[in-house]
Amino acid sequence: MFHGLSAFPLTPLNETGINENEFVKLIQRLVAAGVDSIGALGSTGNYAYLSREERFRVLQLAVAYAEGIPVMTSISALRTIDVLRLAEDAQRAGASAVLLAPVSYQALTDEEVYSLYYQVTCSLSIPLCVYDNPRTTHFHFSDELHGRIAELPNVRSIKIPGVPSEPEAAKTRVSHLRELIPSSVTIGVSNDPFAATGLNAGCEAWYSVLGGLFPKTCMRMTRLALEGFADEAHRLSKQLEPIWSLFRQYGSLRVVSAAAEMDNLISSPSLPLPIQPLNDSVREHLKSMLVDIKLMEAS
């Protein structure tokens, strides 16, 4: 399941709770587009802002409406004891895999992060994807640490936070990591603006924010890259550059939630305070991009 497009949907919410109907509709869009897997409750799915009970409920919904598409979910938490509880919940709710990032308050050492993965993988009976996201965790994996963790039981993929933007440098980076991990472990690129370059450089999966909202366009880009049409994949990514630019400026979560609100897929506001929605002038800017991407989705 760690190949192709893994689409990460939003979890629409406000200060009074989660909008389950809207979440289900987002899942149904992914099913209709035939994405390769669904990453429910990733960073884009606001897992970090939800209680254990809320995470369980949302995951149950994702599995119930996924129509057999494998669902992966984050089990990240500050304490190991909570990660273990979330791992149990994920298995009970029918997740096909779990995603684990070394989130921290006190900065963690390499040994602490290794021990976390060691302890969690020991008691797990479904695959795990290592979630390397320094923008939210502020932990920086070395490739050597990735290599050690990738040897642990049940580790099947690494979600890396982008690649160098120059294609040859991206290939070198992916190859270096590949040499240090077992062949049973795939490498998936995240940070959408780098997706085409990452896939073209040898990543087997794209863990995608935009794919959670506009799965058809992202599926097309993934297929092109994985079938060897590197230039075409790159060209498609270039067309999305105005969106990538907003992602870089405001964060992908704020942009994708505003897009979903403007498209009337979810109600506004949809993010947990203190995170605020994009303001009207940025939304105005986003409007024409949405017209373009919706044409791409329809084609």
Next chain:
Amino acid sequence: MFHGLSAFPLTPLNETGINENEFVKLIQRLVAAGVDSIGALGSTGNYAYLSREERFRVLQLAVAYAEGIPVMTSISALRTIDVLRLAEDAQRAGASAVLLAPVSYQALTDEEVYSLYYQVTCSLSIPLCVYDNPRTTHFHFSDELHGRIAELPNVRSIKIPGVPSEPEAAKTRVSHLRELIPSSVTIGVSNDPFAATGLNAGCEAWYSVLGGLFPKTCMRMTRLALEGFADEAHRLSKQLEPIWSLFRQYGSLRVVSAAAEMDNLISSPSLPLPIQPLNDSVREHLKSMLVDIKLMEAS
């Protein structure tokens, strides 16, 4: 209450729960030393790793055993809605003040952080200390943002994360911030290795990790600095340099918890996994320092 030594005790815990007796004994040490205030459940008190119920219970204990010394507590959480609940709890439990850091998962903008403080201070009836700790929050306050937040109702202090190590540069930095905030708001230095320089540069308070365990020595340093004996305060801090060096290398939390364990004040382990205790070779190194600091405490 935002003057002098504010001592931040550990909250001793392990995977099965909090050791309340040990926590109470740590509070009693602070009371015996006559610290100016107690910062229960700061970063050193592991607030980020505890549930709302645990935080309420520990705060109640701190207040009950503080014998009238004002108790401040962190109300930080990822969601505004949870910060507001924790603020209510803090007031119900009898805290004299609250401490609020802009903790984040998704990086926050200046406006989001301002709005967080705005919303919380609106509904608060006890003073608030702004907790500026980029090492754990990864949010960087500008002095201008500090100035805006310091104008909000109930804001009475700013806990800054150290000062430049050169005394004149430290004075310039503290004076610059002072010019931007009302005179009713004090500036307190944290990051213990910078405490003497910060107090000598005009900070009115020291928000102290070491003070949570060795309050007498830290009280002495605070008094010396605040009474104008800058050289003496600096000399005392110099004597503690071996401890500061370990703080820089391993983080103050790991060092202070190991010291408390080695001194049989608390049982081992005392930190939430995945955070691991200091290893034996570092503890060996810490041993002689503990002999010195205990002599200082007894003198």
